[in-house]
Amino acid sequence: MQLSIVTTLDYAVPEPVDVLLQLEAAMIPEQHVLHAHIDLPPLDHFARVPAQAYIGERIWLRTGAPLKVRYEATVEVDRILADIATLPAVPPHLLPGETVDYLMPSRYCTSDTFHEFVQKEFGTLQGGARVAAIRDHLAGRLTYEAGSSDSSTTAADTFRSGKGVCRDYAHLMIALVRASGIPARFASVYGLGVEPQDFHAVAEVFLDGMWHMVDATGMTTPAQIAKIGIGRDAADVSFLTSYGDVELVSQSVQVTQATPA
Incomplete structure (x- = not known):
């Protein structure tokens, strides 16, 4: 495309x-x-x-x-496209060095505060199946609401409020995936179908030896996205x-x- x-x-x-x-x-x-x-x-x-x-x-x-x-x-x-739910996770001890930073908590993605939640909510799932379940959970739990957050809003804030914009969806997705022991990073992108049209944000998760895009807002797909840059969270890619x-x-x-x- x-x-x-x-x-x-x-x-x-x-x-x-x-x-x-x-x-x-x-x-x-x-x-x-x-x-x-x-x-x-x-x-x-x-x-x-x-x-x-x-x-x-x-x-x-x-x-x-x-x-x-x-x-x-x-x-x-x-872009190589795959069904996220079918992909295996890479065991932490086998992860490439360049992915390790994306396992750690960061300014907006406070993954260390979500270990108990992900274990309780998604503990029976592994790898891509867990990532897909997290994506679907956020799609059902969060409300997209312009102006509901600002530049200081963290994943924990979004979790409590239940609303946000694409950046907030991406931050919470990343935090929950990192809390599951899977590397996840923030991607700033241009996305077809995004409303209102603006710079868009999605998560990227490391599964089966590759990075794969996940848009928890559901507004666009990896086949319709042009990537601008990546980072630990939005602070790295303004x-x-x-x-x-x-x-x-x-x-x-x-x-x-x-x-x-």
Whole structure:
């Protein structure tokens, strides 16, 4: 499947500021960036740096001009798809080193507080069957509600409130999977079918020797997703981090199915 992506950001900049952007679709084997272009404001500094795990890139900017960004891309998704429920877990002592960080609690994914819950609720299930059960449990338990959370909301907060947005679904999914002894990480993505259209968040779980996407919101599927980057949680993969004051004027994300040339 080919996806057409158009993202625009417009932020007022009261004084010169350093900004870290991560909003471009990653150039990785599971997806092919057929076309991409980014328009940026006048800059005092520009540099590309690798993002976490070398999946995608971040852009360092320094500017005193209004931060007006337009990114356009066409991405062909060529991801290996599998039925999560059928996949075995990798025993912890056999996990590759690069997956171990994603077993640990992180700022928003407080997995160490959920061991008792996952054992009580999902203790009879193993591997992908448990992951699928967690996904289905969250789909039935949580209510998607815009504005119900903010940048400080953790997985534990979402568990208590029973509502959130895609970031909150992903954080709680990750926390419960990590509490089950399975590596899980946060992925920032563009997803076809996401409503309201915006930057989207899903979990990735390590099963049967590979990473597999899981969207607990049910709004999109791995075949309809272009990955931007990954991290332990949302703190690692924000689309915009400013080291100084910026003020939102407007932003938009549009993801549509492209017609192959």
